[in-house]
Amino acid sequence: MDLSYGEELEGYRDEVAKFLNASWPLKGDEAKLGWEEQAVRFRERAIEGGFLCRNIPKQYGGSEQEPDVLKAQIIREEFGKAHAPMEPRGIGTMMLVPTLLERGSEWQKEKFVPATIRGDLAWCQGYSEPGSGSDLASLKTRGELVNGEWVINGQKIWTSGAQSADYMFILVRTEPEAPKHAGISYLLVDMKQPGIDVRPLRQMTGGADFCEVFLTDVKTPEDWIVGKRGEGWLVSRTTLKHERNSIGSTQQTRALFSGLVQLAKERNIDGKPAIQNADIRQRLAALEGYVKAHQYAGYRTLTKDAKGESPGTITMMNKIISTNIGHDIARLAIDLLGEDGLLDAGGSGMAAMMSGGHERWISHYMYSLGIAVAGGTANIQRNVIGERGLGLPRDAAAERSSK
């Protein structure tokens, strides 16, 4: 066990720090640009330097570096310290790009990958339907090949970012006669066309980040399919794997926890800082046990990945662990807000009455529930852990319906 990175990697850290020192924030006239534009220019240079988009080949706009999880970790740490932008965090870079790199055809990679990682193209994920959520493979939206193009009819729901997306990656049923998982194909669809009707859905938080999408005779070219006909289920599994990894990040959890400790220092209970309250101290320290366990489990996973060994069942647990911690943090935060928990986060609610951004905890109290559902509910995660992790028999109903 050795928690130092060693001489060679510390040398690499210096290299990253030197690059950041020279390149972020932008200097001279460029410093006057808006943040987004600065980020775009910075990312180009960071890719050139081999620091971003490391697993993406040069021909598709990446920096094509030898896979090295430890270097990647050092980059995350140093970029974090410098508050420098990493890859754009959209669903496109996190989910579509890895899927295309693994399963896409040559022209698809050329057309979509560079533009997506530059942040020029926004994507949305058209999986869930009103009748198909956890049982995603029961989806009904139809795709038919008519005169050399796909014609799509049906409805998607909970589609995050559909209102601003350029394209959708969508699961449709193309082989209605085949068994349920084998009848699905994975298509790419231009969102800017007649026949697509996007209706934002208002969330409990008040915002509208996801939408209903109605598709009526929507067209997409025959070769905008990823993988073969009927392979869409397998192709979509690549994407979901990436989603789980991205949600299960221990760094976000730690940042959230230190925010909570800060909140406890700033709020009062019985006229004294809440952090001095015995019950609050117990709850914070108990939570920190989970946060630290998650953190060191992350170190171990990192090491196993670097050695090319399997970290075991822990990889299936990351989403539910970070969801659980997120819930606990939310519950403690709302207690710390006390009567201010009566207020709405925005408008003339908490944002107007408080300084210091405490209203974000009201939003987090609700958003932590969205995270529990999106990308596979906690119960579905438990099924996966129980069946694939612990080797328990498959659910009888699920078994029957997959025939």
Add this chain to the structure above:
Amino acid sequence: MNFDLSEEQEMLQETVRQFLDNECPATTLREIFDGEVGFDPALWKGMAEMGLAGLHLPEEYGGAGLEVLDLALVSETLGYMAAPGPFLGHALAGLAIACGGSDAQKSKWLPKLATGDALATVALAEEGGAWLPDQWSVPAGASLSGSKKHVIFADHADLIVVGTAGGGLALVERDAKGLEIKPIDSADRTRRLCEVILADTPAEALPDGEVAATRLRDAALVLLAADAFGGATRLVEMSVEYAKTREQFGVTIGHFQALKHQLANMAVEIEPSRGLYWYAAHALDHVRDEAERTAAIAKAHITDRYMQIARDAVEAHGGIGFTWECDVQIWFKRAMFDRAFLGNPALHRERAATMAGW
């Protein structure tokens, strides 16, 4: 960056496990658990011959010169196997002498402790849950008077390391004048406890007793956390195995989703804390400024998880789980021990809060 065990460390765990598989199978464990004394000299001798008695003691005194992490790995395996015996007290006593003893004390005791020719233990707790060095009240001096509780296998020990007022440590030998040892009925019958009464009993202070006492405390917290991780992991495995064999309604009960989810939750509660106890152990030798607080958090967190998993495991076994005959109770009682020994989770969470400056 290598946050993983070395091959030697993995082998150490494997060797201990195989030894216990052979020398302390379920039937033997049960005999010792049910037996009058709860101490099996042959089993302890075997463990000492493997080098477990002096794993962490300096090589110049016949030990293996390893670290707290290695002790913790053994502790995990002992917890996994519910191994009965005096390992915990013996390891801590040796650690304290190695850390705070004079050259003469080290030369006199460590070689014997390393081979297991002498057995040592630690006397820490006093009335009213006074487990920690700053709570001890037995006045230090050339002779000691007072009483200590929850001393592991004191009735078999040749040497007792006693915590004294001011947070120091002193050595008391087996046949010392005025020393009285009263075995008490303890829930965990794999690590039996005694009360130790001292009446003007000759004792020899460790010169660096205060430093040694804090290291002893932190190492103890880590070893308990490691034991809890091993035990909880075993209980999840036992419960999963049972769910794969026991049939109701014509199928194995693992088919039922309610049970499957309970088992998944148990696994999710314990699996991530492997790295937490590793780190806490590693910190004791390598990241000194984090060691004390991480040890407190690890002990509180993992022993709490162990206790809850033990309760869940009883439920997962149904009626049989509630019987004396079912082995789950052995681990259940070890969970009670790990949770309460050296103070409940709440005590260590409050310490962690204070240490963070909260």
